[in-house]
Amino acid sequence: MTAASVPASGVSAASGAVEFFRYLAKKLAGAVLSFAVLLVIGFVIFSLMPSDPLEALTRGRPTSAAQLAFLRKQLGLDQPVIERFGSFAWNTVQGHLGYSWQFQEPVSTLIAQRLWPTLLLTGSAMVVSAIAGLWLGIRSGWRPGSLLDRGASGVSLTFWSVPTFWLGLILLVLFSVGFGPVPPLFPAGGMSTPGTAGGLALSHILDVLRHLVLPCLTLSLVIFAQYVTIMRSSVIDELGSPYLLTARAKGLRDADVRRRHAVPNALLPSVTVIFLQLGGLVAGAITVETVYSWPGLGYLTYQALQIPDLPLLEGTFIVFSASVIVMNMLADIVYRYLDPRVRRQ
């Protein structure tokens, strides 16, 4: 007998749990497989990079042949590729991400140090852009073709097309140097003013917030278009639905019809985008972090690429990809609750 033929409602809770765990196990297995594949990709890509890290590390400073040989041995570059992959995979599984050549520090420590600034920047930018984007998208979609719709779509798509570093530089010059009668409003770079007390002092928090404004604004302006367009089109899809007519017939105000009926149904595609973004949060924003000297993971990756600092590159690659895998798995689980259709599949 298959589970599907059991009709009783009392049994369905238990079978639901079994279903759920089966679903979870399947997703977990998929995630583990993806992780294994990315270990191989991560290693192969960076090992095939056509440059000798030793050459970059020692260029421009006096280095004897004996020193070069010592460095090569110290960095493990004298081992055959297979052996290097073996120790890399084994160490990664154990949670050791290796040792950065450039910073002479464990990769995991470096990533941990930069994680918080990156999450602060990308997280706040995501919140700002999601709120602004969804809000504008809902209103634009509700009245397609209106002045607000045309304005919002035009502006958001313009920002979406603008190169991030260029926008960053323009905002930096405008608001940190000042223009016309506008004085310098925000700092030009870094995450805090030298000399302020750190920790949780109010002055320090305010100081970090001041430094956050411009990078967060830049990033938000660039990414909020995707929320506007997705939300707008899903609201438009709902516009002709009979249930909205029913709601109106009940005498609900226009704003209530939109908020209570149209928006919840139109939200699912945006949730997908938000989860995709969440997975990418730790990867930071290389260009914004570089323009504003924000000490985050994106900039760390850029620094690692310049050498190339292989353990650091492999480490950041693994952490970034793993976070996408984890977030995708979470999204799959959340879908089961948001959309009954996923449960039935």
Add this chain to the structure above:
Amino acid sequence: MVRRALLAAAALALAALGVIPPAAASTASAGQTLRVESDTSFSTFNPFLAYFAGDQQVIYGVYPLLTQAAENGEPAPYLATKWTISPDHLTWTFTIRSGLKWSDGVPLTAADIAWTYNLIMKNPTAGTANGSLVADFQSVTAPNATTLVIKTTAPESNVAYEATIIPVVPEHVWASRVKNLANFRNMSSFPVVGYGPWILTGYVSNQYATLTANKDYYAGAPAYQTLVIQYFSNSDAAVAALRTGALDEIDDLSATQYDSLKGVRSLGLYPTESNIWDAIELNTGARTKSGSKFGNGNPALADPAVRKAIALAINRQELVAKVLNGLGVSGAGYLPPAYPQWWWTPPASMYEGYNPAEANQILDKAGYTMGPGGVRIDPKTKKPLVFRFGIHSDEASDGEIAPYIVEWLAAIGIKVDVQAMSFTQLNSALPKGDWDMLMDSWNTTADPSYLLSIQTCGTLPQNASTPGNTDAFFCNPSYDKLYNQQLTDFSTAQRVQTIDQMQSLLYQANVDIILYYSDNLEAVRTAAVKDYFYGSPNRQGFYPIQTDVLNWQQAKPVAVTTTGGSDTGLVVGAPIAAVVVIALGAAFAARRRRTAGERE
């Protein structure tokens, strides 16, 4: 309603953030803190491992040296007050200043110096940064607290120069760190025990280092109480910070940035003499030490006539004018002009000025006949003269130089194929010999030995897979002989003569066609800082090369006047905040009217 109130509050908070003057910046502008930009990001403050310029800036402020580079770059007293060389030139005896104390109060003696040098000589990890400098040291000993004796395996004229580079650490603090030296970054526990004009008292990860004036420094404490060395990953942001007073000094400005600051009254602009050259390297034929050839470089570049023609076809003055906006010197000799003692200019008979007509004659005479499309044919390979030209895609000036080179070489029948590559790509292509022409750039300290050494035969690779330090596979035994001779020239005049001969050889070989020496362009907030620079400008208006530590040591705050920077913020910012609030209020009122209309 609540949502709108929240929105309004958020807008207000944002406006307020812009208006609030940063607490620390206002106290800093009172003249107690000097804020400068670091040259690179920070990796480690462990002096045995650090070789990035940003790390070294901090390290040279907080750890002492046996000797230090004087304003003219020559070695001058620091921990050593004087030194003598034995008649056989093998023993250097330094007299060490007495009565010095590390910042924790423990006496600083010759024993600390001997311990540091010995560690670098014997422990390969400790030799990471400066091991090659002590490679020819036989022994370093401290017979007593004020005497240090260095014995070398062969006569070596630049020992006192080398001592200007090797930081000395306190033995009583570092002895326990030797075991784990490779992993010790010296970035977490403050204050760091050292001796120098400054004491390292803080570091905010990847942002800035804070140094405090050392009251016990033998040459007197710096005028500033605090020095902040801050890293900016974007030089335009650093320029913005300088304009608004968040930084007091930046260097390494581009010519465009430099020109954009010309009208700013609070700033002083200083071009300083160059210690760096930019050159086109020509692949004369990649080969190993034993002479076996590798790589796919165009064999025509092994012909001195072709190289000379290329040198004559390039208008170096125009590059200085167009690429550097005149802020530099057109290239000739191998050593840059920052250290006048080594500055060499070719005699008129040897001078290769811009002369495309002569370049064409040379190629005609050498048998490179003009082929179809205005490209000459190599008589040996019967192939057209087409050279790949590797430039740095991440270097703006390379991109500006390339079109000139293409045009100038086309005028003498050579086709140039420009290939933009990243710094790492270019560096890895170089030792493989798979290139024809490359843009490269080198700088030097006051002792030119290292820069001169990269043209010796010893830098050719051992085999095709281990890179050597060579930049153009140049190898000339007479040059090597002169190189070894200058290492043993103990009179400066004699050494200058030898080095002049070496530069003359290199100039005629045309393997590194030096295009120009670009000035280091610096800007200082003269409204807040005075006496930052030393020396006086030469006829072209260029200052002598500067040493950061000396600049920071002598810089003084300008007498404090209230400049109302934060008041301006309030005066102009408050109305902006008010406008934001009024606009929000109006929008809110309009919304209310509209929803009321929809309800009906």
